[in-house]
Amino acid sequence: MRCTPPRKIIVEASVAQDPSVAALRANLPSAEFEVVDEVHDTLSHDAGLLEVVRFRGRFLRPCPGTRRYHCCGYRILHFGTGCSLGCTYCILQAYLNNPNLRLFGNTDDLFRDLQQDLLASPHTLFRIGTGEFTDSLLLDPWTGFSRRLVPFFARQTNAILELKTKTDFVKNLEDLHHRGRTIVAWSLNGASVVRGEEYGAATLQRRLEAARSCAQWGYHLAFHFDPMLDYPGWREEYGEVLNRLFDTVPSERIVWISLGAFRFMPQLKATIQERYPRSPILCGEFIKGLDGKMRYFRDIRVELYRYMVERIRNVDPTLCVYLCMEATDIWQEAFGFSPERKGGVPAMLDRAVRERMGIEKP
Amino acid sequence: MEDPSYRTVLLDLINWKDERFAITSYLSSPLLDQSLERWGMLAPPWLWDTGEAGCTIVDGFKRLAWARDRRLSSARCLVFPQESDFQRLMLLRLETKLCSLALNVAEKAQVLAALVRCALSENILQEYLPRLHLPARREVIGPWCRLAASPSRLLQSAALGTVCERAALVLADWEDDARNEGLAILEQLRCSASIQMEILEHVSEIALREGKPKVTVLTDPTVTGLLQDRHSNHRQKTQALRTALTRMRFPRLAAREMEFRETLARANLPGSIRLLPPPAFEGDGWQLTLSFSNPHELRRVLPKATAFASSPLLEEILGKKGGSS
Numbered sequence: 001m002r003c004t005p006p007r008k009i010i011v012e013a014s015v016a017q018d019p020s021v022a023a024l025r026a027n028l029p030s031a032e033f034e035v036v037d038e039v040h041d042t043l044s045h046d047a048g049l050l051e052v053v054r055f056r057g058r059f060l061r062p063c064p065g066t067r068r069y070h071c072c073g074y075r076i077l078h079f080g081t082g083c084s085l086g087c088t089y090c091i092l093q094a095y096l097n098n099p100n101l102r103l104f105g106n107t108d109d110l111f112r113d114l115q116q117d118l119l120a121s122p123h124t125l126f127r128i129g130t131g132e133f134t135d136s137l138l139l140d141p142w143t144g145f146s147r148r149l150v151p152f153f154a155r156q157t158n159a160i161l162e163l164k165t166k167t168d169f170v171k172n173l174e175d176l177h178h179r180g181r182t183i184v185a186w187s188l189n190g191a192s193v194v195r196g197e198e199y200g201a202a203t204l205q206r207r208l209e210a211a212r213s214c215a216q217w218g219y220h221l222a223f224h225f226d227p228m229l230d231y232p233g234w235r236e237e238y239g240e241v242l243n244r245l246f247d248t249v250p251s252e253r254i255v256w257i258s259l260g261a262f263r264f265m266p267q268l269k270a271t272i273q274e275r276y277p278r279s280p281i282l283c284g285e286f287i288k289g290l291d292g293k294m295r296y297f298r299d300i301r302v303e304l305y306r307y308m309v310e311r312i313r314n315v316d317p318t319l320c321v322y323l324c325m326e327a328t329d330i331w332q333e334a335f336g337f338s339p340e341r342k343g344g345v346p347a348m349l350d351r352a353v354r355e356r357m358g359i360e361k362p
Numbered sequence: 363m364e365d366p367s368y369r370t371v372l373l374d375l376i377n378w379k380d381e382r383f384a385i386t387s388y389l390s391s392p393l394l395d396q397s398l399e400r401w402g403m404l405a406p407p408w409l410w411d412t413g414e415a416g417c418t419i420v421d422g423f424k425r426l427a428w429a430r431d432r433r434l435s436s437a438r439c440l441v442f443p444q445e446s447d448f449q450r451l452m453l454l455r456l457e458t459k460l461c462s463l464a465l466n467v468a469e470k471a472q473v474l475a476a477l478v479r480c481a482l483s484e485n486i487l488q489e490y491l492p493r494l495h496l497p498a499r500r501e502v503i504g505p506w507c508r509l510a511a512s513p514s515r516l517l518q519s520a521a522l523g524t525v526c527e528r529a530a531l532v533l534a535d536w537e538d539d540a541r542n543e544g545l546a547i548l549e550q551l552r553c554s555a556s557i558q559m560e561i562l563e564h565v566s567e568i569a570l571r572e573g574k575p576k577v578t579v580l581t582d583p584t585v586t587g588l589l590q591d592r593h594s595n596h597r598q599k600t601q602a603l604r605t606a607l608t609r610m611r612f613p614r615l616a617a618r619e620m621e622f623r624e625t626l627a628r629a630n631l632p633g634s635i636r637l638l639p640p641p642a643f644e645g646d647g648w649q650l651t652l653s654f655s656n657p658h659e660l661r662r663v664l665p666k667a668t669a670f671a672s673s674p675l676l677e678e679i680l681g682k683k684g685g686s687s
Contacts, residue, residue, distance in 0.1 A: 068645065274501065278570075280570050280571055282567065283567040283568075283570050283571035284571075285611075285612045285613070285614055285615055287615065287641070287642035287644055288641070288642070288644075289644055290644060290645045295644070297612065297614055297615045297618070297642060297643070297644075298642075298643055298644055299614055299615075299618060299643075300614060327644075327645055327646070328646070329645070329646055333681075
């Protein structure tokens with residue numbers, strides 16, 4: 001991994017006493033700390049900078065799915081924004097107003113709001129993840145946030161946590177009391193994609209070794225082949241990743257595998273072209289989807305998904321595989337059934353939680 | 363720097379080969395030519411007295427060239443002394459350009475490239491880019507400087523407007539052979555700016571995807587064949603090229619469209635019934651349109667539409683291959 005610890009941390013005065021800031025000070029003794037009244041948005045990117053700010057919005061929010069495609073009903077625990085792994089395809093490049101890594105320092109507010117939301121809907125099973133606007137574990141070696149988050153979820157009766165990452169930063173998870181309520185998930189891709197497009201992330205081998213460690217520590221696992229790319233040799237490479245995955249971790253520890261072909265907001269194209277002019281990822285057969293995002297032409301998506309579904313079913317026919325943001329016709333062709341037939345994608349995932357994690361819907 | 367002075371200078375003393383201050387417009391100037399013929403030089407050109415080497419032209423290249431062509435022996439000029447600073451002179455020269463009539467694309471590129479050599483980067487960002495009607499962003503500068511350094515053929519086409527500004531900036535970054543080929547095609551087709559960009563974008567993306575030089579795409583027999591077609595005018599060639607490049611850029615989508623058309627043809631639908639797939643076959647928004655001009659026609663066409671709705675061909679066209687739901 002080429003990810004380095006933050007060199008400079010700017011902290012808003014109102015969150016300077018937060019435990020996350022104390023952890024950063026303890027774990028980054030050589031970093032420069034600056035306390036300011038307010039951190040302002042900027043356009044200039046500094047890979048070594050971490051901003052710790054007070055977040056005034058809702059910490060728990062629904063995944064921003066769109067009406068025309070099936071969404072998994074995942075909820076996002078919004079604890080920070082930005083990522084320094086530098087994946088060429090990263091949607092955050094066009095999504096965020098601020099280019100730098102940013103953590104929300106009012107973590108007491110976060111836990112209080114989260115607890116209130118969970119108590120307000122006691123009969124709902126919340127599947128909550130932190131990896132939508134940042135990588136769940138990217139800063140964990142220095143913030144130790146997982147050491148507070150995982151035990152919090154261990155105490156809940158109607159929620160599970162999914163930590164999504166492309167790192168191998170799992171050391172903090174080793175001795176935590178998780179009560180089987182945390183899924184540690186990795187985004188996986190073909191070897192040449194990892195090499196060429198995810199150059200700051202952990203290698204496949206390190207991700208899989210980290211997954212094996214988590215499985216040994218009793219965690220449940222998930223994997224996300226997202227974004228899948230269409231390139232010469234994708235079958236061989238994705239097939240090889242699946243082989244290595246199932247050779248490394250027991251499939252019964254895997255709660256679900258998601259598949260999502262590369263899609264992007266049209267405005268991301270110029271950003272990628274400017275930053276990564278030699279990257280071929282924009283040269284696929286992209287069309288404008290029903291949600292306005294650019295997606296591979298449907299037949300290509302079907303081919304990618306069908307191949308993966310077949311390979312996964314050969315290993316573990318009962319493993320929950322789902323498509324991220326796809327329409328009924330694509331599900332139909334990739335799986336031979338529509339999500340509605342299974343009660344919808346959220347119901348499929350709730351069922352996987354019950355069957356694989358032994359957690360009943362409250 | 364001492365003040366310049368107005369002097370009558372012998373044209374023989376001008377070093378015509380020194381073009382350090384030249385900003386070529388690549389365009390003829392009929393209005394200036396007419397004015398010179400009628401009134402002579404109204405505004406004195408600027409010269410830099412460079413000592414034994416003679417005088418360097420700072421501003422007024424066209425006026426002095428006119429005087430030379432008319433075999434005049436001398437001209438009244440504003441002469442800057444020998445100890446003048448080159449960069450400062452260049453900035454003054456650029457200032458006059460920036461205050462003149464709208465600059466063409468080639469001039470804009472040359473002015474910005476010269477500013478990069480002479481002015482502070484903060485001034486370029488804050489003052490000069492807005493004056494050149496360019497976004498005040500650092501990353502804007504590089505492409506324009508590369509355009510300024512491009513072969514004169516590209517600059518000339520940009521100045522003439524044969525290639526649009528954005529296309530010229532793209533072509534400036536292409537390899538020599540691809541640039542020449544691309545330029546020749548755009549000059550031949552004389553298409554709109556958006557179509558120029560579409561063509562260049564398709565060529566770039568096909569080349570990048572297939573890992574081959576852009577010139578290979580541009581000299582593909584399909585492309586050269588349709589450009590050499592003597593029976594097509596430039597509009598028809600433009601459309602044919604767009605279609606060919608789109609097929610190359612989106613081969614599987616093109617194959618699916620072809621398959622759709624072929625399967626639909628087997629249905630033998632009358633011309634009054636049209637089946638339209640969703641754009642790029644995305645989603646399930648298919649449309650069947652019936653055209654009629656009176657109730658009798660509608661009654662005649664409806665059974666055919668109903669029969670088509672029940673035919674296995676429709677299932678085939680809709681591509682339901684995944685099994686039962």
